Amino acid sequence: MPELPEVEIIRRQLEPSLKGKTILHVGVPDPSITTPLRPRAFGSRLRGKKIMAVSRRGKYLRLELQGGEMLVIHLRMTGVLAFKERVIKKYERRHLRLVIGLSGSSSLFFWDQRRFGTARILQSDEARSFFGRLGREPLKRSFNAMVLQRLLDSRKQPLKSFLLDQSKIAGIGNIYADEALFRAGIHPLRPAGSLSVTEVRRLNRAIKATLREAISMAGSSIDTYRDARGQRGRFQEAFRVHRRVGEPCSGCGGTVEKIRVGGRGTYYCPGCQE
Ligand SMILES: [Zn+2]
Numbered sequence: 001m002p003e004l005p006e007v008e009i010i011r012r013q014l015e016p017s018l019k020g021k022t023i024l025h026v027g028v029p030d031p032s033i034t035t036p037l038r039p040r041a042f043g044s045r046l047r048g049k050k051i052m053a054v055s056r057r058g059k060y061l062r063l064e065l066q067g068g069e070m071l072v073i074h075l076r077m078t079g080v081l082a083f084k085e086r087v088i089k090k091y092e093r094r095h096l097r098l099v100i101g102l103s104g105s106s107s108l109f110f111w112d113q114r115r116f117g118t119a120r121i122l123q124s125d126e127a128r129s130f131f132g133r134l135g136r137e138p139l140k141r142s143f144n145a146m147v148l149q150r151l152l153d154s155r156k157q158p159l160k161s162f163l164l165d166q167s168k169i170a171g172i173g174n175i176y177a178d179e180a181l182f183r184a185g186i187h188p189l190r191p192a193g194s195l196s197v198t199e200v201r202r203l204n205r206a207i208k209a210t211l212r213e214a215i216s217m218a219g220s221s222i223d224t225y226r227d228a229r230g231q232r233g234r235f236q237e238a239f240r241v242h243r244r245v246g247e248p249c250s251g252c253g254g255t256v257e258k259i260r261v262g263g264r265g266t267y268y269c270p271g272c273q274e
Pocket residue numbers: 249250251252253254269270271272273
């Protein structure tokens with residue numbers, strides 16, 4: 001569930017506290033998280049390493065380590081990465097998957113109820129090829145209407161599915177795809193390659209505006225998302241269509257509808273999106 005805005009918020013919170021710290025201990029309460037490495041090998045590759053930077057690529061959070069390795073974390077559905085031990089009341093001890101003890105007596109806790117989250121160590125060349133396969137970063141200045149046009153060109157898949165494809169644009173998930181399409185006034189089932197030049201410009205602006213506004217509102221907490229300090233986001237209160245089926249549309253007064261596109265619940269307004 002955490003998408004680009006949520007991971008970016010966590011990154012901004014972690015970086016000042018983690019940069020320059022050394023990993024002293026690695027606790028692995030849930031060995032499945034270190035796959036394909038065994039917990040012991042995982043720990044020994046991290047122990048003693050200094051954290052040089054905390055970066056984000058798509059929905060991946062990256063602890064860049066001295067020597068060029070990276071600890072790459074993906075929160076998937078219910079992962080929570082926080083400084084505090086207790087972030088969500090319903091999370092029990094068995095939901096704790098990874099603990100990273102740092103110099104300066106702070107620790108980072110990875111909680112994950114559904115256990116789809118991952119933590120992988122990549123060497124610098126592995127990281128280059130792994131992230132090289134990932135799509136463009138939509139908030140970068142270099143991502144513009146022309147770039148988007150090229151990505152969309154002659155594709156027949158529905159726009160909603162195109163926006164979720166991490167090999168095209170990295171970081172957009174179900175929430176922000178719905179919200180960006182509503183803001184752009186474009187129907188989620190339109191074939192990706194069918195947009196006019198004006199619509200591509202509108203979609204580019206809508207993607208950036210939606211993601212930026214979500215970051216400024218501390219992300220979306222529908223269910224289990226919390227930031228690194230254990231706080232909820234507020235952007236769910238600003239959703240215009242996502243999860244608002246049957247409610248009046250803020251644009252036209254019509255009714256928000258829900259359909260399935262590529263197996264994903266998709267919310268839109270038939271009056272505003274064509
Ligand atoms: Zn509407």
